[in-house]
Amino acid sequence: MRPDRNQPVDASVVPRFGDIPTFMRLPHTRHADGLDIALVGVPWDGGTTNRAGARHGPREIRNQSSLMRKVHHVSRLAPYDLAQVADLGDCPVNPIDLMDSLARIERFYRTIHQAGALPLSAGGDHLITLPIMRAIASDRPVGMVHFDAHSDTNDRYFGDNPYTHGTPFRRAVEEGLLDPRRTVQIGIRGSIYGAGDMAFAEESGMRVIYMEEFTATGPEQVIREARRVVGDGPTYVSFDVDGLDPAFAPGTGTPEIGGMTTREAQEVVRGLQGLDLVGGDVVEVAPPFDPSGNTALVGATFMFEILCLIADRVARNRG
Numbered sequence: 001m002r003p004d005r006n007q008p009v010d011a012s013v014v015p016r017f018g019d020i021p022t023f024m025r026l027p028h029t030r031h032a033d034g035l036d037i038a039l040v041g042v043p044w045d046g047g048t049t050n051r052a053g054a055r056h057g058p059r060e061i062r063n064q065s066s067l068m069r070k071v072h073h074v075s076r077l078a079p080y081d082l083a084q085v086a087d088l089g090d091c092p093v094n095p096i097d098l099m100d101s102l103a104r105i106e107r108f109y110r111t112i113h114q115a116g117a118l119p120l121s122a123g124g125d126h127l128i129t130l131p132i133m134r135a136i137a138s139d140r141p142v143g144m145v146h147f148d149a150h151s152d153t154n155d156r157y158f159g160d161n162p163y164t165h166g167t168p169f170r171r172a173v174e175e176g177l178l179d180p181r182r183t184v185q186i187g188i189r190g191s192i193y194g195a196g197d198m199a200f201a202e203e204s205g206m207r208v209i210y211m212e213e214f215t216a217t218g219p220e221q222v223i224r225e226a227r228r229v230v231g232d233g234p235t236y237v238s239f240d241v242d243g244l245d246p247a248f249a250p251g252t253g254t255p256e257i258g259g260m261t262t263r264e265a266q267e268v269v270r271g272l273q274g275l276d277l278v279g280g281d282v283v284e285v286a287p288p289f290d291p292s293g294n295t296a297l298v299g300a301t302f303m304f305e306i307l308c309l310i311a312d313r314v315a316r317n318r319g
Helices: 054-067 098-114 126-136 168-174 199-204 211-217 219-230 262-270 294-318
Strands: 037-042 085-090 118-123 142-147 178-188 207-210 235-240 277-283
Touching (some): 037 054, 054 118, 054 294, 098 118, 118 126, 118 294, 126 168, 126 277, 142 219, 168 178, 168 199, 178 199, 178 211, 207 211, 207 219, 211 219
Parallel strands (some): 037 085
């Protein structure tokens, strides 16, 4: 254990149900200065088009993250020894003004980026990734490993509205934040509005791995393909819990049957170790649709999985 780096509250000293809840039971701070990795909640679902509730995701993910321990049992990565990590609290949002919320989220993440910290976030709906990318990818586009049932590359909803949780990655490509040729989408499935809904993703150069291909080839091949697509450049990981089968994550706004198991998704995420990760998020946890808390536990666990990868990247870059 590194005494000079933040460590979680020890559950053998303070029970998991005690003390103030923070991500991974880490210290809470308001400033990213001195941090390698900033854990952030974005309690906002103003881009949701049907079943709202993801605004409550960060609070419940914090609660369930008390179950995470200090060392990854497979990789043996100890993220809190490898990097300075803290809970930066929740990003400011405006629940009644979509455009103001996008601006607030972008400003908040710019301060994190300017401080040199890498953000790992809990949403919130998937539109939150767009302002995060505006903050951290304005100087160069990033690649992305995207776990989801949906491509999120639609264009307009309800007339001429370009901003919903179904549009963030189309906007990110158009704004030069996301390199579609270095983007892989994993687990895509479910009915679509029209036969051309996937045209933008496929024609822009995104590698779309539909769930049927995932099932046919298996996690190992998907890992190889994801690594091939993103290469050595800066890469963002975005994990929508509806990429999982709703048997494992029922508490989400747009569930689609026939998805990945938690074990399969963990295998793929772990296979990303060594990539140049510049941030990540876990989104669309909607606790009102899962009173058991299991989906928030899924969210917390995948935050820990991604945290281990980013901490490893920090340590390797430090040399």
